[in-house]
Amino acid sequence: MTVTPAISAGAPPAGERPAHRDPDVLRWLGAYTSSAIGDNVYYVALSWAAVQSGTPSQAGLVMAASAVPRALLMLGGGVIADRFGPRRVLLTGNGVRCAVVAAVAVLLLVSSPGLWLLGVLALVFGVVDAALMPALGALPARITTRGQLARVQGMRGMANRLAGVLGAPLGGLGVALGGAAAAFGAAALFFAVALPLLAAVRIGRLPREAAAGRERPARPTAARELRDGLNHIRRNPVLARLMLVIALSDLGFVGPLNVGLALLADERGWGASGMGWVLAGFGTGAGAMSLLLTVRGRVPRAGLVLSVTIAVGAVAVGAVAYVPTLAAAVGVALAVGLLAGLSGALCGALIQTESDPAFVGRVTSVASLFSLGLAPLTFPLTGAAIALWGTGPVFAAGAGVCALGGLAGLGSGALRRAELPR
Numbered sequence: 001m002t003v004t005p006a007i008s009a010g011a012p013p014a015g016e017r018p019a020h021r022d023p024d025v026l027r028w029l030g031a032y033t034s035s036a037i038g039d040n041v042y043y044v045a046l047s048w049a050a051v052q053s054g055t056p057s058q059a060g061l062v063m064a065a066s067a068v069p070r071a072l073l074m075l076g077g078g079v080i081a082d083r084f085g086p087r088r089v090l091l092t093g094n095g096v097r098c099a100v101v102a103a104v105a106v107l108l109l110v111s112s113p114g115l116w117l118l119g120v121l122a123l124v125f126g127v128v129d130a131a132l133m134p135a136l137g138a139l140p141a142r143i144t145t146r147g148q149l150a151r152v153q154g155m156r157g158m159a160n161r162l163a164g165v166l167g168a169p170l171g172g173l174g175v176a177l178g179g180a181a182a183a184f185g186a187a188a189l190f191f192a193v194a195l196p197l198l199a200a201v202r203i204g205r206l207p208r209e210a211a212a213g214r215e216r217p218a219r220p221t222a223a224r225e226l227r228d229g230l231n232h233i234r235r236n237p238v239l240a241r242l243m244l245v246i247a248l249s250d251l252g253f254v255g256p257l258n259v260g261l262a263l264l265a266d267e268r269g270w271g272a273s274g275m276g277w278v279l280a281g282f283g284t285g286a287g288a289m290s291l292l293l294t295v296r297g298r299v300p301r302a303g304l305v306l307s308v309t310i311a312v313g314a315v316a317v318g319a320v321a322y323v324p325t326l327a328a329a330v331g332v333a334l335a336v337g338l339l340a341g342l343s344g345a346l347c348g349a350l351i352q353t354e355s356d357p358a359f360v361g362r363v364t365s366v367a368s369l370f371s372l373g374l375a376p377l378t379f380p381l382t383g384a385a386i387a388l389w390g391t392g393p394v395f396a397a398g399a400g401v402c403a404l405g406g407l408a409g410l411g412s413g414a415l416r417r418a419e420l421p422r
Contacts, residue, residue, distance in 0.1 A: 018156065019148040020294065024201050028143055031197035032136070033159040035094055038190030040167020041174065042101060042125075046118060048175050049108070054115045062118050071373035073130035078365025079225045086135035086142060086361060091198050093132040098191035100124050105184035133372060134258030135363030141352045142203040147298070149352045153345035154293025161287035163285030229362025237414035238303065238354045238400040239363060245409045246347055247370040249310050252401025253340070254375040254383030255315060255392060257282070263383070264321055264391045274326050281330040285337020286344075293345050303409065303418030308344040311406025313339035318399030321392045349420055 019025045022062070050059035081089050104121050140152045174183030222382050223314045233239045299305055323329050347367070355363040361414035385394045409415050 004363055017145075017148075018297070019144050019151040022148075023142055024143045024203075025140075025148075025152060025155070027197045027201045028334070029155055029159060030138060031090075031094075031194040031201070032156065033067075034190050034197070035194040036163035037167040037170065038097075038187045038194070039162055041171035041183055041190060042097075042187040044168055044171025044174065045180045045187060046122065048183070050115065050118050053118065054182070058115055058126060062115065062122055065119050065122035066129065067373070067376050069123060070129045070133075071125035071369065071377065071421065072244075073127060074365050074369040075226060075362075076132065076222065076365075077131035078134040078229060078362035079217045079222050080131050081138045081365070082229070082358060083088075083134040083219075083222070083225065085203065086139035087198060087203050088175055088375045089131050089135040090139065091195060093128045093135070094191050094194050096128055096196065097125065098195070099240055101184050101191065102188035105181045105188060108179070108181035108184065123335075124158070133368045134361040134365035137348065137351065138259060138361035139201075139203070139369065141355075141357055141360050143201060145421075146353050150299060150349040150420050151294055151297040153348045154290045154297075154350070157290030157341055157345055158287060161290065164283060175182050191366075215342075219399075226362065229359050230366070232356060233366060236354060237412065238350065241408065241412040241415045242347065242350060242354070243366055243370070244262070245307070245310065245405045245415070246367050247374075248405030248408060249314075249343070249402050250371040250375040251378060252398040252403075252405065255378040256317060256320075256398040258376075258380045260380040260386060260391060260394055260398070261320070263386050264395075266378060267391055268326070270326050270329075274329075276327065277330050278320075278333045281333035282337040282340075285339075286335040289338050289341030290345065293342070296419050298422065299321035299346060302346050302350060302420045306343050306367045307406050307409025307415065309339050309343040309346070309370035309406075310409065311403055313343065314399045314402035314406060317402055318396045321395035340397040346420075350418055353420055354418065358386030 004325060015333055047059065047063060050062040053059075053061070100121060104117060107117060115232070140149055140156075144152055171183050171187060174186045174299055178185075201297060233243060246254060261278060265271065265278070268274070270278075313336060316332055316339060319332050322337070351363055352360055383397075385397075
């Protein structure tokens with residue numbers, strides 16, 4: 001494997017290449033986009049097949065099956081990403097997903113295996129996601145310089161928006177033309193496209209990897225590596241407070257903007273199309289902010305901007321449930337998207353720049369545990385709370401939790417002063 005020179009945790013090297021002109025970043029971006037489109041196609045296929053094969057409650061269990069292993073194994077996934085390297089983990093994970101989804105597509109073509117097969121597929125995806133998500137966060141720091149990481153986060157955000165716009169319609173088209181089997185086959189194809197692009201990405205070696213080639217020190221146990229990662233977060237005042245900010249903002253944001261929005265649209269009589277318009281407003285705002293970061297490449301006083309953005313965004317989250325018209329809700333959702341797009345990108349960039357390169361996977365796994373592992377588990381609680389108290393109070397409570405995240409950031413001098421490299 002050809003590698004670039006060793007990466008240090010210090011200042012960016014001279015002659016820094018802009019991320020949008022770096023072939024390795026563009027290959028990674030192409031692989032990430034293809035894989036993300038495949039994810040969206042897969043979820044459409046899985047939900048359709050589950051609804052056709054069982055009751056609504058059974059379909060819900062299948063859709064939620066991946067969340068449990070993802071939450072339980074996420075921290076271990078960070079250890080795997082740092083131990084074996086993020087590119088290798090991404091190649092292996094996408095290869096497994098491609099093979100498993102293709103096998104399910106073939107089985108659905110030749111037989112009717114039932115709901116159990118979909119449950120197994122969802123569990124496999126949850127296990128693989130637990131390793132893929134930390135690796136996704138760790139790879140940018142190995143293929144570009146620290147000064148370009150904010151721009152890379154903007155590019156990743158744009159890829160997410162594109163995948164959301166294209167993936168779901170492609171999944172629906174696959175189901176319409178050939179049933180769930182065709183949609184699963186299309187998802188496998190998108191996962192397959194990512195593989196050669198990832199294989200062509202050149203990654204930088206860490207200093208400890210260069211030293212290991214000479215001395216071959218004994219490798220610590222996985223448990224020790226996990227403890228070292230947690231201690232790395234604890235000893236860094238920016239990372240320690242940033243984990244708290246991420247936990248509070250995601251726990252307050254995810255439930256209302258997913259379960260709560262659907263119930264709000266039904267309560268107000270907006271219907272599915274109205275909910276779609278609100279989501280489109282959010283996606284437009286987040287996409288616009290991703291484009292701005294891609295072009296600008298850096299936000300001064302990143303830690304302060306992050307904290308203020310979360311605090312102001314909390315007000316917008318609460319306002320969604322109280323605006324009088326659908327048009328106003330779309331406008332508020334646009335503001336939420338702008339603010340969430342900025343804060344999310346800054347969180348990712350600060351994690352990568354504040355972490356020692358050898359620990360980025362483990363640090364990312366902790367952040368992902370809150371945002372993608374534990375936060376979705378609040379969905380049933382959100383639905384039950386809305387049934388008891390209504391949408392307005394629950395959106396307000398969620399906004400309050402988000403605001404606590406912003407205040408936690410503002411209350412930390414280290415995070416307020418945190419800067420992205422120039």
